[in-house]
Amino acid sequence: MKTLLLTFCFYLLSNFCFSQNIPLPEHPRPDFERLEWLNLNGYWEFEFDSLDIGKNQNWATGNTSFTKKILLPFPWGSPLSEVKDEADIAWYKKEISIPKNWSGKRTFVTIGASDYETSVWLNGKLLGTHQGGYTPFSFEISDLIKKDGKGTLVMRVDDKRRDYALYGKQGYGNARGIWQTVYLETRGTDFVSTAHFTPNIDNGSVKLELTFEEPLTQDQKITAEIETPSGLLKKDFLAKKGAEYTSTNIEIPNTRLWTLNDPYLYKTKIKLSEDEVSSYFGMRKISVAKLPGTEIPYVALNNSPIYLQLTLDQSYHPEGFYTFPSDEFMKNEIQLCKNIGLNGLRTHIKVDIPRKLYWADKLGLLVMADLPNFWGEPTPQAQKESEYTLREMIKRDYNHPAIFSWIVFNETWGLRTKVKNETSGKEENKYLPKTQNWVASMYYLAKSLDQSRLAEDNSICCGAGHTETDLNTWHEYLPGYAWEDHIKTITKNTYVGSEFHFEKGFTQGNQPMLNSECGNVWGYEGSTGDVDWSYDYHRMMNTFRMFPQMAGWLYTEHHDVINEWNGYWRFDRSMKYTGLNEIANGMNDRDFHSLVYLSNGQDITHTVKADEEVSVPIFVSVMEDIKILDRVFLAEYKLAGIDQLGNSKTITEGKLNLPYEPWMQRSFDPLKIKMPSTNGLYTLTFTLKDSKGGTVYHTNFVSFEVIDGTLPKNIQVLEKKPTEYSSATWSQKTWTAMNGLKANGAGNGQFTYTFEGKTTVASSGYLLMELGAKALFFKDRAGSEIKNTDYMLGAKAEPSQNQNSYPMTDEKTFPSEVNILIDGKLTQTVKLADDPADHRGILSWHNQAQNRKLDEAGSYGYMVKVPLTKAQIKSLNKTGKLMVKLEVKGNGGLAVYGNHFGRYAFNPSVVLVR
Incomplete structure (x- = not known):
């Protein structure tokens, strides 16, 4: 089991630094690019100015x-900057050389982003000062x-903390300081400041709006070129002398829409005298539409709810x-989401x-897109x-x-x-009505700047509500068992008209x-x-899928960060493993996000009695219009698992025909299914297909912990609870x-179990246990309490420091090797691959107390079966005792x-067969 990796391997670091002449050599804005440009990334001379003396000493x-x-x-x-953080003010310096063919052209230096106050000089002359950190x-x-x-070229950046910044x-x-690409470029005498494309898919056109940083010095012919699937499209139009803005509408024949499955981009060039800008746009529409067959509003892409x-x-x-090491890394950030179906x-x-947005x-x-906060x-x-x-940000993006x-x-x-x-005289933090009105005005500002998208006033949490907004969103972090009641x-x-989730004076629309x-x-x-x-x-x-009134969700989060470890991926983007395929064959992380989804309800594990008939709910949510000729889903199901004897069993299999309608959200009659007679952990897997069985749309499962069962007449089990060891010695800790x-033992040491009982004469038998490696996590050490909890501003903590934590299975393993001695003789050596925790630890999740605390949730081990020799069985039959010592020589x-924790429903056991 790994802790959070905070460094990339040398290979990756050297790959981007040395296989390229400079980091991030690509043009930083494919959406606004001029042909003649020069990237200034790379090494700059640098100096901290902690005493703020650089201005007086003419560093400029x-x-x-x-x-x-x-x-x-x-x-x-x-x-990656190769400079430690030693002060709030710093200076940069670089010798630049302008290409000869730029002579006589207007030349500009652009800084992609620098936080916070940046002053720039060339050859000792002040070019200007900019405040802000993101654009x-x-x-x-x-x-x-x-x-x-x-x-x-000299730059001074003052990044002192300011409450208003x-x-x-x-x-x-x-x-x-500087955290995005710095570059030079040439522009025309008259040049384009912004080129905004607003698509209109309903009439097959795009509106092009141009602004000019300075009034045009003369009448200008402007040419817009658009690469379309059917060839190059050109549109000429005029802008008058003195103009600071112009626009035109361009018809787009045989429109190819930008969709999630076919994200087609129309490449463009805007030509104005000697100024030329390349950009692109997508023909797509963002709006609100009803979920078909309902009055429920959804965000719509190209007039279809999504x-x-x-x-x-x-x-x-x-x-x-804030800065990624390579363009490929940014591309992969997006691809990771696509890979799991987000x-x-x-x-x-x-x-x-911008290049990440490009991908x-x-x-x-x-x-x-969020506006950063003060x-x-x-x-x-x-x-x-x-x-x-x-x-x-709206202008740029x-x-x-x-x-x-x-x-x-x-x-x-x-x-x-x-x-x-x-009344009390104490200070309180209040969200005042005047501030709420300003927040509403910011919503209107966003809408005035961009009517082609939705805008949200405040992504609400913690008692605050909405004012004016296009989206009625809310934040909630809950244990898995609490969702159904909350969403109800x-x-x-x-x-419409409700004040719920809205501030006084504002209501839902x-x-x-x-x-x-x-x-x-x-x-x-915590x-x-x-x-x-x-x-x-x-x-x-x-x-979520059983409540279509909720038009979507947003999970926290994409990747781990320094004090939040709930990402789909680690901070270094290495894998975490859910283990779904080992529970339900064919299931993977994408099944959580299938647009066709079969839900068995909030509770995905149930404790039931042997031979009990159980009713399993079936709800099918379809969030698309798929074409199934006979409008019938085939739901294949299979109940299988591993019983308390460590045997894999298939209990029953069957098929259900479920009528289908596009966009349907429907509850079907529950499936009645009989549980097995023998205790164990069993999984009922559903595979949703078309009626011919050729296309698999979704796989899901629900599990059953079967108790109060019976054993076959020829089987006898001697068992111990994990804590019923006769001796335990561990170098680091036992708990x-x-x-x-x-039972946990960290470091090197041993657990010894003495199995006792009056036995019948057995002909064969085996030792059965669930064992895992055991790391001594931070939370289990003395003095592990978290003292600084200002997480939003970067309070540091170890990934396993919180008492609820148990690090999830990932690419780095924590193995252990166990010698198993029976009656003092080495019988077998078992290699335990890891100290894992993921969905496979069903029982250690299912049996958690519902008190907003976790105790090693998701942790599990590996099934260990050790056949007993004839001599061992003979001795057991004679003495009624068998001593098993589990000995770890290393520090794994x-x-x-036990039978209610981990992956398997059995205690440490000796299974005897007559």
């Missing part, structure tokens, strides 16, 4: 020698370039923090890097910062078809004001209602720590979980599981 002239080098575009303090800015250098084309969650890895299945993307990298992500409290456009993944109070200065950045909504605020962060309670409350109170943050990480005490995400996720998905359902430790 470029004559002062700097003592450090920094690798751009990585923020200082990030490992690009440019300065012209044409008149300051020397005759030989060379110059000294949009800091977001940078405590997870600060975006200090069930949103999203993930929260903190968009961090362990080595580059259709979108929410870039959280960060204006993301969302290119690969077909929806994006919710952490002070909503002062006029903070409001000004928010308004500026909202304008700039307007052409990305992947973006379907703008989120202005998150969980009311920065929106509360300290006021004195008139939500859906009951969601209707016809907005789609969806959960925009969920997961088990905050559903248990931050929960590193825990198997899949079991509660399974319960959550099963429940139990779940009131004795599991040992966990011994």
Whole structure:
């Protein structure tokens, strides 16, 4: 079992640094690219200015020698920058050389993003100063370039913390200073400042709007070229002298829509005299439509409702923090989501890097875009910062078809004001009506800037409500067992005119209602720590699909970060393993996100009695219009499992015909099924197919812990609870979980069990146990309490430090080797591959107390069967005793599981066969 990896391997680091001349050599904005440009990434001279003396000492002239080098575009303090974080102010310097063929052309330097106040000089002359941390800015250098084309570019960045500045969650890895590509480019005498394409799929056209940073010096002919599937499309139009804006409508024949499965991009060129800009757009429409056959509003893509299945993307990298090491890495971020069947992500409290948004456009993944927050109070200065950045992010990212909504605020962060309670005299943080009105105005600002997308005022949580919004979203982090009751409350109170989830004076309209943050990480005490995400996720998905009034969900989160370990992937994007295929053949993580889904309800494991007839609910949710000729689903089912004797059994198999309608959300008669006679853990697997069985749409399962069963007449079992050992000695620690359902020994040492009982004469037998390696996690050590819990600003904790944690199975294993001695003789050596925790630990999830605490949830071991020799059986028949010693020589430790914990429903046992 691994702890959080915070470094990339040397191979990956050297690959991007040395196989390319510079990091991130690609043009940073495929959506707004000029032909003549020069990337300035790479090593720059660098100096910290902790005493703020650089201005007075004329560092801006470029004559002062700097003592450090920094690798751009990585923020200082990030490992990839090769510079530690030592001060709030720093200076950058680089000698530049302008290509000869640029002579006489207007030349600009552009900084993709730099946090927070950035001043730029060329050859000692101030070009300008910019405030803000997330969007690009440019300065012209044409008149300051020397005759030989060379110059000294100097930048000073002041990144002191300011309560009004949009800091977001940078405590997870600060975006200090320059953190996006710096480049030079040429522009025309008259040049395009923005080129925005607004598609209209209903009439097969696109509106092109151009702005000019300066009024045009003369009448200009503008040519728009669009590459279409049927050839090059050209449109010429005129802009008058003095114009700062112009627009035109362009018909797009035989429109090819941008969809998630076919994310077609129309490549474009805008030509204005000697200025030329390349861009692209997607022909797609974002709107609200009803789920067919209902009055339920959904977000719609191209006039068709889409069930949103999203993930929260903190968009961090362990080595580059806000900045990714390569374009391929950014592409993979999007592809990872596609691989498991998600259709979108929410870039959280960060204006993301344009090339990452490009890959969302290119690969077909929806994006919710957040405005970063300030952490002070909503002062006029903070409001000004928010308004500026909202304008700039929409201006920059307007052409990305992947973006379907703008989120202005998150969980009311920065929106509360300290006021004195008139009764108690104590200060309280209040979300004041005047602030609510400003939040509503920010929604209207977003809508005025972009009417082609949805906008949300505040992604609500923790007692605050909505004002004006296109989406009725809410956050909730709950244990898996609590979802059904909560969603019943939500859906009951969601209707036009309701004040539920809205601030006083505002009411619900016809907005789609969806959960925009969920997961088990905050559903248990504290931050929960590193825990198997899949079991509660399974319960959550099963429940969500039974309530179509909820138009989608957003899981926290895409990848682990420094103090949240609930990602689908580790921080370094290595794999976590759910183990679904070993529970239900053919099932994988994509089945959680299938648009055709068969749910058996919130509770995915049940404790039942042997031979009991059980009613299994069946609910089918279809979130698309699939074509099935005879409109019938075939649901194949199979009940199988492993009994208390360690034997694999198939109990029953069958088929159900379920009538199908497009977009149906339907409950069918429950399946009546009889449980086996022998105790064990059994899984009922459903495979939903078309009626011919050729296409598999979905696989799901529900499990049963069978108790109070009987044994075959020729079988006798001698068993011990895990804690009923006769001796235990461990070098690091010995302890139990779940009131004795599991025994743990860390380091090297041994457990000895003495099996006793009056036996009948046995002809054969075997030792049966569930064993796993056992790491001594941080939470099980002395002094492991978490003292700093300011998680939103980057409080540090170990992945296994929270008392609820048990790190999930991943690519790094924690193995152990156990010698099994029976009656003092070495009988077998068993290699235990890991100390795992995932969905396969069904019993250690199912039998947790429902008190918002976890005790080694999801942990499990490996089935160990050791045949007894004839001599051992003879001795047991004679003495009625068998001594079993489990001995670990290395430091891999040992966990011994009981019949109500782990993966198998048996205690440490000696099974005897007459």
